[in-house]
Amino acid sequence: MASRIRPYRRPPAAHDPPNDVAAYRSTALRHPARPLVVIPQTLSEITGPVHGYGPIGPLDSDLTRQHPGEPLGERIVIAGRVLDEDARPVPETLVEIWQANAAGRYAHAQDTHDAPRDANFSGAGRMLTDAAGGFRFTTIRPGAYPWGNHDNAWRPAHVHFSVFGHSFLTRLMTQMYFPGDPLLALDPIFNAVPTARGREQLVAAFDLDVTEPGRALGYRFDIVLRGRDATPPDE
Amino acid sequence: MLPPTPCQTVGPFFAILVPEQDRLSLVQDGTPGQRITVEGTIRDGAGHPIPDALVEIWQANADGNYNHPEDARNTEPDTTFDGFGRVHTNTAGRFRIETIKPGSVPGPGGRPQAPHLMVGLFARGLLTRLVTRIYFEDEPSNDGDPILAEVAPDRRPTLVAARREAGRYSHAIVLQGPAETVFFDV
Numbered sequence: 001m002a003s004r005i006r007p008y009r010r011p012p013a014a015h016d017p018p019n020d021v022a023a024y025r026s027t028a029l030r031h032p033a034r035p036l037v038v039i040p041q042t043l044s045e046i047t048g049p050v051h052g053y054g055p056i057g058p059l060d061s062d063l064t065r066q067h068p069g070e071p072l073g074e075r076i077v078i079a080g081r082v083l084d085e086d087a088r089p090v091p092e093t094l095v096e097i098w099q100a101n102a103a104g105r106y107a108h109a110q111d112t113h114d115a116p117r118d119a120n121f122s123g124a125g126r127m128l129t130d131a132a133g134g135f136r137f138t139t140i141r142p143g144a145y146p147w148g149n150h151d152n153a154w155r156p157a158h159v160h161f162s163v164f165g166h167s168f169l170t171r172l173m174t175q176m177y178f179p180g181d182p183l184l185a186l187d188p189i190f191n192a193v194p195t196a197r198g199r200e201q202l203v204a205a206f207d208l209d210v211t212e213p214g215r216a217l218g219y220r221f222d223i224v225l226r227g228r229d230a231t232p233p234d235e
Numbered sequence: 236m237l238p239p240t241p242c243q244t245v246g247p248f249f250a251i252l253v254p255e256q257d258r259l260s261l262v263q264d265g266t267p268g269q270r271i272t273v274e275g276t277i278r279d280g281a282g283h284p285i286p287d288a289l290v291e292i293w294q295a296n297a298d299g300n301y302n303h304p305e306d307a308r309n310t311e312p313d314t315t316f317d318g319f320g321r322v323h324t325n326t327a328g329r330f331r332i333e334t335i336k337p338g339s340v341p342g343p344g345g346r347p348q349a350p351h352l353m354v355g356l357f358a359r360g361l362l363t364r365l366v367t368r369i370y371f372e373d374e375p376s377n378d379g380d381p382i383l384a385e386v387a388p389d390r391r392p393t394l395v396a397a398r399r400e401a402g403r404y405s406h407a408i409v410l411q412g413p414a415e416t417v418f419f420d421v
Contacts (some may be wrong), residue, residue, distance in 0.1 A: 010420075016241050017362040022291040024244075026360030029280035030410050036420035039385050042342045044353050044368075045421050047303035048293055049319030085237050106248040124252040153372065160246065169291050169421055171364060173357055175243040189244060193364050198241040224237045 007229045008169045009085060017192035024188040025149050041169065043205040048168035050093060063097075063139040071121035073102025073140030075216040078176065078204065081133040081164060085227030089133030090170075095223075096126040096162040097137055104143030104157075113145050138216060144183055151163045156183035156190065163223055170225040177188075177203045178219070242364065245357035246285050248262040250323060259292065259322035261334040264316040268297025268335030273352070273369060273396055273404045275330045280411030291355040292332060299338025299350075336371065340382040349380040356408065365382025366417045369406055372398045386417050393417050 059065050064075060078097075082090040099116035100106045100123065103115040107123050121140065129135050142157050158175040165167065177184060184190050184203070193199045201224070210218025252255065262270065277285040295301050296316045300308055322330050332352075342348040349370055356365040370377055372395050379385060383391050393416045394405035408416045 006305070009307075011239055015238060017243070019362050022322060024360070024362070027362065028360075029283070030285070030358060030360035032365065032415055032418050033411050034281070034415050034417075036418050037386055038420045039382050040343045041421060042348060042382070043301060043306060043340050044293070044295070044348065044351070047305055051261055083237060085239060089305040098249060100248075106247045106251060108251050111248060111414065121250065126252075160243075160249070160252075162245075162249075162252070168353055168355070171355055172240060172241055173245050173364060174240055175246075189362070193241045193243075197238060201238070201240050202243070205326070212281055212322070224240045226239050227236075 005041060005043065008167060009044065011054055011167075011226065014194045015198055017194065021188060023191045024192060043221060044222045045168050048166065048171065049164055049167050051186045056126055056128060061125050062136050063121065063123065063125045063137065065138075066122055067120040069120040071101065071118050071140050073118075073121075073143075075138070076141050077136060077138050077208075077210050077212060077216045077218045078159065079134070079136040079210045079218065079222055080221040080223060082129050082135065082165070082223045082225060084165075084225050088227070089129070089131070090165055090225055091129055091131045091133055091162055093129050093166060094126060094164045095135045096131060097139070098123070098124045099139065099142040099157050099159040102143050103144030111141055115143070115145065125223050140218075141178070151189060153201075154183050154186070156181045156187050161223065163225065165225040172223065174223075175202060177223050179203055179206055242362065244359060245289055247359040249289055249357070253289060253323060255320075255322045257322065257325045257378075258331045259320045259330070261292065261318065261320045261332070263315050266329050266335055268316075269402065271334060271336050271402045271404060273332045273334070273406055275332070275406045275408060277324055277328050277330075277356070277358075277408045280412065282412070284324070285358055285410070286324055286326045286328055288324045288328070288356060288358040289321060290323070290330055291357075292334070293353040293355070294334065295337040295340050297338050298334050299340045301340070307404065315347050326400055327415070339376065346381045347376065347379070348382060349374050349376040351380075351382075354408075361410075365410070366421055367408065367416055367418050368394050370379065370395045371404060374397060390417050413416065
C-alpha cells in the first residue's frame with residue numbers, strides 16, 4: 001500500500017547560509033537556537049506543489065510590458081535553466097522573480113527609501129520552465145538601495161528568485177546578483193553563503209548570446225535544485 | 236555533480252509577488268472532508284509578532300492522497316483540492332488557514348502518519364526556509380506517529396495545534412526561545 005519513496009539528497013554540509021549570522025542583524029531574534037531535528041523523508045516531503053498556483057499570463061515574464069508605458073532603466077534579459085544536481089533539466093516548474101525598480105525602490109507600501117517610484121514597473125514576474133528547464137525574463141536592471149542593517153549599509157542590486165521544483169524538498173528562495181558589483185564584498189546577506197563556490201552561483205554571468213541586439217543586455221543565471229539520492233530506498 | 240544553488244532570505248517585500256495576506260483558503264465548494272480553520276501566530280525570540288513572514292502549506296486531501304504524480308496510490312487526480320497555498324502574516328503576526336483535515340498518509344516502512352500539514356516558513360532575517368509540521372490535538376493517532384516519535388517528548392507539543400472548538404484550531408510558531416518550535420532537517 002505504501003508508495004515507494006525515492007529520497008532526495010541532503011544538501012552538502014555548510015553550503016547554505018546558517019540562520020545565525022551576526023553581521024545580518026535581523027537574524028538575532030529570528031534564528032532557531034536549537035538544532036534542527038533530522039527526520040526521514042516521507043511521502044509528505046517528496047511530494048509537493050509542482051506548478052505553484054494561479055494562472056500565468058503571456059506578459060508575466062516580461063516586466064517591461066505590464067503597464068501602458070515602459071519602465072525607466074536599463075532593459076535586461078535574464079535567461080537560464082533549472083537543473084537538478086545531476087544536471088538533469090527540471091521542466092514545467094514555476095519560477096518567480098521580484099525586484100526593486102531602477103532607482104532601487106520596490107512597489108511596496110512599506111518601502112520608504114527616498115527614491116522615485118515608477119508607475120510603469122510592478123517588479124514581479126513568473127513563468128513555467130520549458131522542457132529543457134529553460135526560463136527567460138525581460139526586465140530592467142534593479143538599483144542598489146540603502147537599508148538599516150548597519151551604518152551606510154547598501155544592498156547590492158539583486159533580483160529575488162522563487163523556484164518550486166517537483167517536491168516540497170526542492171523549494172528554493174534565493175537572490176541573483178550582478179557581476180562586478182562592488183557592493184557584493186560588503187553585503188552580509190550575500191556573504192552569509194559560506195563558500196566562494198556558493199557565492200559564485202548567486203552571481204549571474206553577462207552573456208552576449210542572451211543579449212538582444214539593440215534592445216536589452218543579457219545575463220545567464222542557472223539554478224540547481226536538490227537531486228535524488230543515489231542510494232536505494234529503505235523500504 | 237552540481238552543488239545546489241544556495242538560498243537567501245525572502246526579504247521584506249515579497250508581497251509584491253504574493254499578495255495573499257492574513258487568510259488562506261485551500262478549499263472549493265465541492266472539496267470533500269472535514270472543514271477546519273487553523274489560526275496561527277508567529278513570534279520571534281523576544282516574543283514579538285513577526286508581521287512579515289511567508290507561510291507555505293502543503294497537505295494531503297481528506298483521503299490522505301497528495302496531488303502529485305509520485306503518490307502512486309492516486310488513481311485519478313482530485314480536482315477539488317490542490318493541497319498547496321501560501322499566505323503572509325498580518326501586522327499582528329497572525330495568519331488563518333481554511334482547509335480540510337488531511338487524511339493519514341504512509342510514513343517510513345508503511346507505518347501510518349497522523350494527519351498533519353507541512354509548513355515552509357520564510358521571513359526577513361531568516362536565511363533559509365524553516366520546515367515544520369502542524370498536527371492536531373484531537374487526533375489519537377498522534378501517539379503512533381513515526382515523525383513525532385523522532386522528537387523529544389517535551390518538545391512535541393510545539394508541533395500540535397490546540398483545539399478551540401469543533402473544527403477550529405490555534406497554533407503558535409515560535410522561532411527562538413524556551414517555547415521554540417521544532418524545525419526539521421529534511
